[in-house]
Amino acid sequence: MQTREVVRYGDAPSQFTQMWEPEGGRPARGLAVSVHGGWWRDRHDLHLMDALAADLAGRGWCVANVEYRRTGHDGGGWPQTLADVLAAVAAVRGARPHLADLPSVAVGHSAGGQLALLAAEAGAVGSAVALAPITDLARCAAEGLGEGATPLFIGSPYEDDPAAYRDASPLNRLPLHRPYLVVHGDRDQRVPVTHSRAYIEAATAADDRVAYAEHPGADHFDVIDPAHASWAHAIAWLETPAG
Numbered sequence: 001m002q003t004r005e006v007v008r009y010g011d012a013p014s015q016f017t018q019m020w021e022p023e024g025g026r027p028a029r030g031l032a033v034s035v036h037g038g039w040w041r042d043r044h045d046l047h048l049m050d051a052l053a054a055d056l057a058g059r060g061w062c063v064a065n066v067e068y069r070r071t072g073h074d075g076g077g078w079p080q081t082l083a084d085v086l087a088a089v090a091a092v093r094g095a096r097p098h099l100a101d102l103p104s105v106a107v108g109h110s111a112g113g114q115l116a117l118l119a120a121e122a123g124a125v126g127s128a129v130a131l132a133p134i135t136d137l138a139r140c141a142a143e144g145l146g147e148g149a150t151p152l153f154i155g156s157p158y159e160d161d162p163a164a165y166r167d168a169s170p171l172n173r174l175p176l177h178r179p180y181l182v183v184h185g186d187r188d189q190r191v192p193v194t195h196s197r198a199y200i201e202a203a204t205a206a207d208d209r210v211a212y213a214e215h216p217g218a219d220h221f222d223v224i225d226p227a228h229a230s231w232a233h234a235i236a237w238l239e240t241p242a243g
Contacts, residue, residue: 007064009091010084014074017088018046020053020063028062030103031096033089033125035066037110037132039149040081042072048224052107055226059235062099064092068115071152078154078168085115089124103127105238109224110134110191111153113182117170120178128180129234130170131223132191135199138165145191171199175206181237182210183230185218211237
């Protein structure tokens with residue numbers, strides 16, 4: 001694999017990003033912050049997003065593929081994992097000042113979709129693409145999704161700290177006040193599509209600038225396959241003025 005420049009944003013081993021420069025040495029069209037999923041667990045890493053990062057770089061984006069502290073033995077959890085993503089964006093902007101006036105987008109999958117939406121809400125990026133995102137942590141915990149990942153991420157059961165579950169849920173942070181796209185497959189067995197349907201209903205009621213694409217037959221990982229129609233929809237959205 002090609003060696004890529006690393007931009008560090010902290011002292012922990014997982015506090016770094018890998019940079020993908022626009023192919024062909026052309027000027028960047030913007031900054032894409034790639035945030036991987038894996039239910040926040042340290043068994044999964046940033047390479048889950050390599051294919052999408054390569055595709056975006058091929059389309060002229062400067063891509064920051066973010067690693068962050070995860071649960072397990074990595075020191076992650078709430079709220080430090082979100083703090084890592086925000087610090088990563090700030091570090092990349094410091095290392096790439098020429099990107100300051102260009103469009104920026106967070107592209108996140110699953111748990112990374114949660115982090116991408118919250119990064120947009122925090123104003124770290126100008127827009128977001130959330131692929132099969134986790135949007136309601138209380139519901140995830142109640143439904144036992146991710147083999148019990150959500151209480152591990154928050155650090156306690158819902159009953160002990162409902163405020164943390166609300167604060168970590170994009171559903172409870174509406175409106176985000178940024179344009180964003182949510183993409184989900186109706187055959188997703190890891191994060192059911194009903195979660196995104198409920199989220200879009202709430203976002204629309206909050207008058208957010210949200211677009212939604214639901215793909216028949218697509219599962220949880222089809223949406224991070226650059227050859228799948230769901231990614232073509234994301235690219236089309238990114239290339240519109242609203243994206």
